[in-house]
Amino acid sequence: MVQFLDVPAVVRLVSRIGPVPFLAGLVDYLESDFRRWESFEKSARLASHSSVGVIELMPTADETLYAFKYVNGHPANAALGKLTVTGLGVLASVETGYPLLVSEMTVCTALRTAATSALAAKHLARPESATMALIGLGAQAEFQALAFMAATQVRTIRAFDINPAALAKFERNMLARGMTIVATNSVDEAVDGADIVTTATAAKQRAAVLHSSQVQAGMHINAIGGDCPGKTELELGVLTRAKVFVEFEPQSRIEGEVQQVPADFAVTELWQVITGRAPGRTHARDVTLFDSVGFAIEDFSMLRYLHDIVQRDGGAEVIDVVPALRDTTNLFGLFTGT
Amino acid sequence: MVQFLDVPAVVRLVSRIGPVPFLAGLVDYLESDFRRWESFEKSARLASHSSVGVIELMPTADETLYAFKYVNGHPANAALGKLTVTGLGVLASVETGYPLLVSEMTVCTALRTAATSALAAKHLARPESATMALIGLGAQAEFQALAFMAATQVRTIRAFDINPAALAKFERNMLARGMTIVATNSVDEAVDGADIVTTATAAKQRAAVLHSSQVQAGMHINAIGGDCPGKTELELGVLTRAKVFVEFEPQSRIEGEVQQVPADFAVTELWQVITGRAPGRTHARDVTLFDSVGFAIEDFSMLRYLHDIVQRDGGAEVIDVVPALRDTTNLFGLFTGT
Numbered sequence: 154m155v156q157f158l159d160v161p162a163v164v165r166l167v168s169r170i171g172p173v174p175f176l177a178g179l180v181d182y183l184e185s186d187f188r189r190w191e192s193f194e195k196s197a198r199l200a201s202h203s204s205v206g207v208i209e210l211m212p213t214a215d216e217t218l219y220a221f222k223y224v225n226g227h228p229a230n231a232a233l234g235k236l237t238v239t240g241l242g243v244l245a246s247v248e249t250g251y252p253l254l255v256s257e258m259t260v261c262t263a264l265r266t267a268a269t270s271a272l273a274a275k276h277l278a279r280p281e282s283a284t285m286a287l288i289g290l291g292a293q294a295e296f297q298a299l300a301f302m303a304a305t306q307v308r309t310i311r312a313f314d315i316n317p318a319a320l321a322k323f324e325r326n327m328l329a330r331g332m333t334i335v336a337t338n339s340v341d342e343a344v345d346g347a348d349i350v351t352t353a354t355a356a357k358q359r360a361a362v363l364h365s366s367q368v369q370a371g372m373h374i375n376a377i378g379g380d381c382p383g384k385t386e387l388e389l390g391v392l393t394r395a396k397v398f399v400e401f402e403p404q405s406r407i408e409g410e411v412q413q414v415p416a417d418f419a420v421t422e423l424w425q426v427i428t429g430r431a432p433g434r435t436h437a438r439d440v441t442l443f444d445s446v447g448f449a450i451e452d453f454s455m456l457r458y459l460h461d462i463v464q465r466d467g468g469a470e471v472i473d474v475v476p477a478l479r480d481t482t483n484l485f486g487l488f489t490g491t
Numbered sequence: 492m493v494q495f496l497d498v499p500a501v502v503r504l505v506s507r508i509g510p511v512p513f514l515a516g517l518v519d520y521l522e523s524d525f526r527r528w529e530s531f532e533k534s535a536r537l538a539s540h541s542s543v544g545v546i547e548l549m550p551t552a553d554e555t556l557y558a559f560k561y562v563n564g565h566p567a568n569a570a571l572g573k574l575t576v577t578g579l580g581v582l583a584s585v586e587t588g589y590p591l592l593v594s595e596m597t598v599c600t601a602l603r604t605a606a607t608s609a610l611a612a613k614h615l616a617r618p619e620s621a622t623m624a625l626i627g628l629g630a631q632a633e634f635q636a637l638a639f640m641a642a643t644q645v646r647t648i649r650a651f652d653i654n655p656a657a658l659a660k661f662e663r664n665m666l667a668r669g670m671t672i673v674a675t676n677s678v679d680e681a682v683d684g685a686d687i688v689t690t691a692t693a694a695k696q697r698a699a700v701l702h703s704s705q706v707q708a709g710m711h712i713n714a715i716g717g718d719c720p721g722k723t724e725l726e727l728g729v730l731t732r733a734k735v736f737v738e739f740e741p742q743s744r745i746e747g748e749v750q751q752v753p754a755d756f757a758v759t760e761l762w763q764v765i766t767g768r769a770p771g772r773t774h775a776r777d778v779t780l781f782d783s784v785g786f787a788i789e790d791f792s793m794l795r796y797l798h799d800i801v802q803r804d805g806g807a808e809v810i811d812v813v814p815a816l817r818d819t820t821n822l823f824g825l826f827t828g829t
Contacts, residue, residue: 159811164825172826199537201552203585208557210548214539219546221561223581225588231819235587239813243561247541249573250563255593257812263822295823319820326823473497474595475577481569482657484601485633485664487502488510 156469158256158459166459166468167264173330176296176303179268180275182458186450187272190424192216193450197404205229207381213449219245220453222258226381228355236292237355238262244456251475254460258452265455266447267296269400270375271304273443274349276426277398277433278373282348283308288340288362289354290314290323293377297351302332305349309333313343341367352386353377359413365390370438379410380446387442389413395442398423398433400451409444420444494807496594496797504797504806505602511668514634515641517606518613520796524788525610528762530554531788535742543567545719551787557583558791560596564719566693574630575693576600582794589813592798596790603793604785605634607738608713609642611781612687614764615736615771616711620686621646626678626700627692628652628661631715635689640670643687647671651681679705690724691715697751703728708776717748718784725780727751733780736761736771738789747782758782 158166167175186193198209206227213220224240231237240258245251274282285307287294291314301307310332314320320336327334337343344350344367352362355378363374365388374395379385387410397420399405406412411420423443425431434441463469476487483491496504505513524531536547544565551558562578569575578596583589612620623645625632629652639645648665650672652658658674665672675681682688682705690700693716701712703726712733717723725748735758737743744750749758761781763769772779801807814825821829 157810160814160825161811168826194539196537199534199548199550201532201550201557201585203552203554205586206588208550208552208583208585208588210537210550210559212537212539212546212548214541214546216541219539221548223559223583223590225583227586227588230587233587234819235589236814236816236819236822239589241581241590241593241812243579245546245561245563247539247546248543248565249568249571250544250546250565251573251577252561252579255579257814259812259814260822260825291820292822322818322821322824322829325829326821326827472495473499474579474597476498476574476595476597478574480660481572481574482629483660483664484574484598484630486660487498487598488506489664491660491663 154471155252155474156254156460156463157472158469160257160260162469163257163260166462172299173303176264176268176300179264179455179458180272180304182454183268183272183451184427186454187424187427190450195401211449211452213453214247217247218457219247220456222449222452224258224262242452242456244460254456255472256456256459261455263293263296265451266293266377267300269451270297270351270377270443270445271300273398273423274301274373274375275304277441277443278305278349279371279437282306282373284311284347285349285351286311286343286347288313288343288350288352289378290319291353291355293353294323295326297353298327298332299330307349309335311335311337311343311347313337313340349373349375351375351377354386359383359385361388362386363391364388365394368394368440370440372440374440374442375445376410376442377445379444381408382412385410385413392442395440397442397444398426399444400446400448404448405444405446408446411444492809493590493812494592494798494801495810496807498595498598500807501595501598504800510637511641514602514606514638517602517793517796518610518642520792521606521610521789522765524792525762525765528788533739549787549790551791552585555585556795557585558794560787560790562596562600580790580794582798592794593810594794594797599793601631601634603789604631604715605638607789608635608689608715608781608783609638611736611761612639612711612713613642615779615781616643616687617709617775620644620711622649622685623687623689624649624681624685626651626681626688626690627716628657629691629693631691632661633664635691636665636670637668645687647673649673649675649681649685651675651678687711687713689713689715692724697721697723699726700724701729702726703732706732706778708778710778712778712780713783714748714780715783717782719746720750723748723751730780733778735780735782736764737782738784738786742786743782743784746784749782
């Protein structure tokens with residue numbers, strides 16, 4: 154039986170658990186998969202580029218489960234009233250090759266991206282970090298705020314967007330969620346007193362949303378928006394004064410903020426910090442930077458988590474995409490009823 | 492709106508049109524895509540191997556449509572009462588990256604494999620070929636017979652399988668379909684007088700289902716079962732006396748019958764014959780061999796055909812896997828209803 158989660162089903166499932174407890178559970182799944190990072194089959198995304206965007210397949214597998222995500226990136230979609238990024242994911246059994254779960258991955262990608270950010274901050278930010286600047290209040294903003302609430306001590310968000318409507322939307326969505334939202338009028342004002350700075354802006358360009366002069370000793374920077382060639386958010390000086398952590402180095406060198414620096418610029422993969430293989434933050438005054446681009450194992454964790462939830466609690470539809478035949482050589486029997 | 496076809500929907504859709512007219516239409520779609528072969532983005536499959544099987548992603552795209560298939564190959568599944576090969580496919584818009592159609596691809600793979608065989612025979616077999624030996628009466632058998640009925644003059648099938656139950660199943664499924672089925676007791680008997688020989692056996696080994704001594708001048712051989720490393724069906728001598736045609740040479744060298752011969756053994760890609768770029772059969776006494784392994788463009792054609800049918804006639808479910816948002820920056824509004 155293949156389980157299927159469409160957008161309303163994912164929204165219902167997350168709402169039933171509550172977004173913050175759901176994200177807390179997801180951070181646990183991510184952490185357990187990052188701990189066994191080396192046991193995954195990893196490859197760069199398989200990308201199909203056109204003049205207007207990219208369509209990618211992101212597969213990974215461990216010894217028992219295989220997962221992939223279909224995902225697109227089309228910056229011009231926003232002008233068409235469409236989403237820039239949408240996705241569809243499949244979790245399958247390595248033993249039989251049969252799909253187990255098919256899920257929408259647009260909402261799920263937002264959830265897993267935020268949960269990965271929070272996981273990184275849990276290991277890299279100063280433990281007492283309580284205030285986060287959130288720069289860029291687009292589709293990812295609320296998910297980031299709630300994931301940090303789920304996995305860290307962050308309870309105050311200093312919010313900024315160049316578009317006032319985005320701020321209004323963010324404040325509305327964050328009402329009565331137990332976080333203090335401080336509206337600010339500039340990046341300077343947002344980062345003032347922030348322990349953590351999250352950048353999640355959308356413009357596909359070499360931007361410098363955050364400047365080196367705005368970075369204080371001890372800060373953790375969570376850079377979400379620089380995630381494809383030609384799209385970065387940080388001034389070069391921010392990278393050079395920080396300890397930089399990435400997901401999967403070969404992919405991050407091409408897609409992340411570190412596309413700005415030479416190939417010998419030192420980066421550490423996050424799983425190495427989580428497993429104790431490599432140091433993360435070693436001093437309270439270190440500046441740490443998580444240069445996030447998204448990796449297939451995060452989608453794997455998301456699909457594994459969803460599958461465990463629907464196996465336990467239901468909430469998914471069952472779809473008939475693999476024939477159940479009494480005689481497997483009689484596939485044509487589907488047409489003859491024999 | 493994303494269309495969705497599960498197994499019952501594909502069976503209903505094909506049955507409504509009729510399997511033979513459906514396959515005739517599919518051969519036309521395949522032929523038109525093979526004619527513009529060079530306009531497709533092509534890559535080898537992205538495979539994830541385990542000790543018990545393989546899971547593959549097979550993507551391709553032209554300038555307006557992108558398609559991929561998830562497909563597994565698990566020989567041990569048969570012993571578990573499961574299918575060796577199952578699949579799931581997605582057709583998407585290159586312009587927006589949005590999925591257009593999600594379909595089961597287990598039945599669809601059987602259909603497109605058979606239609607591709609018939610397309611190859613249409614261009615490579617002697618035009619008056621009327622009798623086909625069908626060796627191996629498993630899941631692919633009826634689809635092969637009906638596709639040849641749709642696109643060639645073949646009306647007599649000389650059928651053989653080492654398992655008598657498979658023959659009984661085949662005869663039952665082929666009742667009253669306008670083809671003459673001749674049951675035979677050996678490969679020798681099956682190929683006797685056959686214009687075309689189709690081998691579609693399942694054993695994962697270096698088999699020699701068809702020997703050079705059984706091949707007559709003028710025959711066309713349609714070799715379906717040799718489709719992964721270590722799995723072949725033809726004695727080496729069959730290859731060396733035939734003109735060999737493949738789908739996508741880099742993939743066929745690894746997966747097809749031609750894995751048995753050195754890399755400089757001459758093969759011709761089928762699209763070159765269809766477009767007139769390369770000769771196919773040049774004499775009535777030529778032995779031609781289509782060494783089929785399956786390629787992503789065939790799944791693309793299948794999904795494009797299905798999408799056109801359901802756009803015109805319906806028959807698909809609509810699934811909600813891409814959020815339709817008034818404000819695309821307000822993805823979290825799905826949770827707040829704003």
